[in-house]
Amino acid sequence: MTVPRIGVVIVTMGTRPQELEALLVSVAKQDVPAARVVLVGNATSLDDVPTDVLDAAGVPGATAVTKVPLAENLGCPGGRNVGLRMLCDGDDVDVVVELDDDGLLVATDVFREIGRLFAADQALGVIGFRVADEHGHTERRWVPRLRAGDPMRGGPVTAFLGGGHALSVPMLRQIGLWPAEFFFGHEESDLAWRALDGGWEIRYVPTLVLQHPRTSPARHAVYYRFTARNRVWLARRRLPAALIPVYLGVWIALAMLRMRSLTGLRAWWGGFAEGLRTSPGRRAPMRWGTVWRMTRLGRPPIL
Incomplete structure (x- = not known):
């Protein structure tokens, strides 16, 4: 060895x-x-x-x-x-x-x-x-x-x-x-x-x-913007098309429940919009077999 x-x-x-x-x-x-x-x-x-x-x-x-x-x-x-x-x-x-x-x-x-x-x-x-x-x-x-x-x-x-x-x-x-x-x-x-x-x-x-x-990661001034933008990019790059709206819907709900700052809320939605209108890079969605593997490991790629 x-x-x-x-x-x-x-x-x-x-x-x-x-x-x-x-x-x-x-x-x-x-x-x-x-x-x-x-x-x-x-x-x-x-x-x-x-x-x-x-x-x-x-x-x-x-x-x-x-x-x-x-x-x-x-x-x-x-x-x-x-x-x-x-x-x-x-x-x-x-x-x-x-x-x-x-x-x-x-x-x-x-x-x-x-x-x-x-x-x-x-x-x-x-x-x-x-x-x-x-x-x-x-x-x-x-x-x-x-x-x-x-x-x-x-x-x-x-x-x-x-x-x-x-x-x-x-x-x-x-x-x-x-x-x-x-x-x-x-x-x-x-x-x-x-x-x-x-x-x-x-x-x-x-x-x-x-x-x-x-x-706290929120100590970074760009935390809310990049968090939202990159979640959208991540979904667009790596998820099967059917899971993209599910993933983004789950994280919109979680982000709104957790948000405690009006400034952070504005930055978050600005980042989300940026993720939708800008290129996330090359799209290479994972196989459905990988989705199932992640689910069996306890974390399906919608959470």
Whole structure:
């Protein structure tokens, strides 16, 4: 059994220097070192980031960081794609771990366990980490299933969190990378649906923990607009035609029930209209067999 070689991609806007340094330290302290670490700066020079993880961690033999400063902000999926292309185009990485720049690996055997899981299952395409705050608490919205009462229940799922996950390089070469045009929001759903439609498994492994501060996605000024627009794009790109109005109807109802801000309401409907009138990119609807597979896994693609 060949142990997969692991690469790491981290995207940052340079606004969390202390958290980023702590994350790099936690990456360097893994008992199985990464083959490559790529740090992408979205509209930031990365001049203040240590050139080598060794500088931050003081760990002998730590993996050097390749810094890729970008002149413009490509959004989270666009920035990640820059790092993924560097790793997927080479021949020295089999699995890519992507981590939020304000996350932290609290254990030192995360990469070892990821390698073991991928080596044991050739159909495994995505591993989703459990996200927990500094007190070990996992919010319900961080559990990638509808029945989210027990965050320690792992297994096959239909979704994963963008903050901490591992992706199979052979899978990425088959299904493609992140939908960069989404910029922010629901890019994980687009990739997850393509992975499932390609025959790959997504597995939630709650023993793999990314520590992450408890924040609200609505803290981003564009949250409501992009959330609505990208849901429409996701449906138009990936769902069979008969399911598009069902999916959008369900999410309109849920969004209206949850909305607490008049400003957010205006932005949401503006994004929804934008999703209808603009191109979502190439349409490649999932097979009905994938719809049934997702339903059997507990989350049909209308929720």
